[in-house]
Amino acid sequence: MKIGIIGKPQAGKSTLFRLLTNHAASANGKVQMAVGRIPDSRVDVLARLHNSRKVTYATIDFWDVPGFQPGRNSLDFLQSVRDVDSLVAVLRAFDEETVPSLTGIQPYEDFNDLQQELLLADWMLLETRLERLAGQRTKNPKAGEELAVLEKCRETLEQDLPLRQLELNSEEEKLLRTYDFFTKKPLIAVVNLDEEQMHADSYPQQAALEAELARISVPLIKVSAQIETEISELDAEDARVFMEELGVSESGIARIANTVYRHLGLISFFTAGEKEVHSWTINLGDTARRAAGKIHSDIERGFIRAEVVAYEDLVRCGSMQKVKEEGLFRLEGKDYIVQDGDVITFRFNV
Numbered sequence: 001m002k003i004g005i006i007g008k009p010q011a012g013k014s015t016l017f018r019l020l021t022n023h024a025a026s027a028n029g030k031v032q033m034a035v036g037r038i039p040d041s042r043v044d045v046l047a048r049l050h051n052s053r054k055v056t057y058a059t060i061d062f063w064d065v066p067g068f069q070p071g072r073n074s075l076d077f078l079q080s081v082r083d084v085d086s087l088v089a090v091l092r093a094f095d096e097e098t099v100p101s102l103t104g105i106q107p108y109e110d111f112n113d114l115q116q117e118l119l120l121a122d123w124m125l126l127e128t129r130l131e132r133l134a135g136q137r138t139k140n141p142k143a144g145e146e147l148a149v150l151e152k153c154r155e156t157l158e159q160d161l162p163l164r165q166l167e168l169n170s171e172e173e174k175l176l177r178t179y180d181f182f183t184k185k186p187l188i189a190v191v192n193l194d195e196e197q198m199h200a201d202s203y204p205q206q207a208a209l210e211a212e213l214a215r216i217s218v219p220l221i222k223v224s225a226q227i228e229t230e231i232s233e234l235d236a237e238d239a240r241v242f243m244e245e246l247g248v249s250e251s252g253i254a255r256i257a258n259t260v261y262r263h264l265g266l267i268s269f270f271t272a273g274e275k276e277v278h279s280w281t282i283n284l285g286d287t288a289r290r291a292a293g294k295i296h297s298d299i300e301r302g303f304i305r306a307e308v309v310a311y312e313d314l315v316r317c318g319s320m321q322k323v324k325e326e327g328l329f330r331l332e333g334k335d336y337i338v339q340d341g342d343v344i345t346f347r348f349n350v
């Protein structure tokens with residue numbers, strides 16, 4: 001899973017990238033990738049319950065994409081986001097004299113510039129493909145179906161709507177998958193506030209931005225990269241007190257990571273024991289057999305059954321012994337649809 005962090009220069013992209021991944025962004029502005037941990041308190045709780053020696057959290061890969069400058073680096077920009085799975089748009093609202101902005105503080109315009117660029121790129125891709133298909137109509141048996149889906153795409157783009165808004169059946173989804181449309185990628189917006197704006201819950205162009213994001217069903221997360229940086233430098237207890245004062249229960253970084261995760265349709269299941277608690281990432285709707293394959297292909301191939309307990313049940317009972325006594329322990333077959341938070345032991349033959 002690759003997430004591209006996009007936005008105008010000086011928006012706070014690299015600062016958030018650093019916080020999400022604990023890596024310094026490169027100085028030369030090239031796209032840089034690093035692994036970000038998805039904070040999940042369930043992992044910590046399971047580790048305590050099992051006295052585990054090791055904990056492994058779910059991760060996703062973040063890319064620090066060079067700042068987008070309309071009319072100046074369009075091709076480079078599009079190239080660097082072509083193969084990411086999902087986009088996080090960082091929008092600058094913070095006002096800071098020492099950090100010059102080319103255009104002034106205008107998060108709504110900045111968002112629109114990004115969106116228009118992506119819509120236009122999809123539009124061109126669509127036109128090229130439509131022309132080619134029209135020529136193949138007699139030879140290519142699939143051309144008719146594909147044309148129909150692309151016509152739907154055209155109507156959507158004509159309404160200035162991203163393609164992810166389009167409701168498609170699974171056949172149509174499959175046809176579109178090969179295209180790598182930019183506006184098909186899940187997107188979340190992060191507005192980067194200064195401390196004053198954070199406290200006042202108010203920033204320039206707020207109404208326009210929030211209305212546009214609502215129109216296209218894009219979630220918005222408010223953070224202050226500056227405050228997040230300060231939180232990251234505190235020890236756990238001080239960080240908790242500081243966040244309490246701010247009236248938040250979770251750091252902005254944790255909120256971004258978790259929103260990206262959920263928005264991508266990802267869920268976690270756990271394997272837990274004294275040796276290790278491990279959080280594994282799968283797609284919503286994946287079967288037990290497929291989940292087993294995340295751990296090892298041998299376990300997938302030799303799958304016999306999954307021994308499953310829901311996280312909440314295990315924590316409420318406090319031990320596997322109690323879980324069994326209460327009849328909350330389940331044996332599931334290969335087609336069982338794994339639920340977020342399942343704690344699983346796989347039985348398999350090699």
Ligand SMILES: Nc1nc2c(ncn2[C@@H]2O[C@H](COP(=O)(O)OP(=O)(O)O)[C@@H](O)[C@H]2O)c(=O)[nH]1
Nearest residue numbers: 009010011012013014015094096099224225226
């Ligand atoms: N005051 C303030 N400065 C910030 C904030 N976020 C980032 N900056 C500063 O803005 C500058 C640009 O940030 P950077 O993350 O490099 O932006 P990028 O160009 O989008 O990667 C740096 O000097 C940051 O320290 C913020 O929330 N408040």
Ligand SMILES: [Mg+2]
Nearest residue numbers: 013014025067
């Ligand atoms: Mg940067």
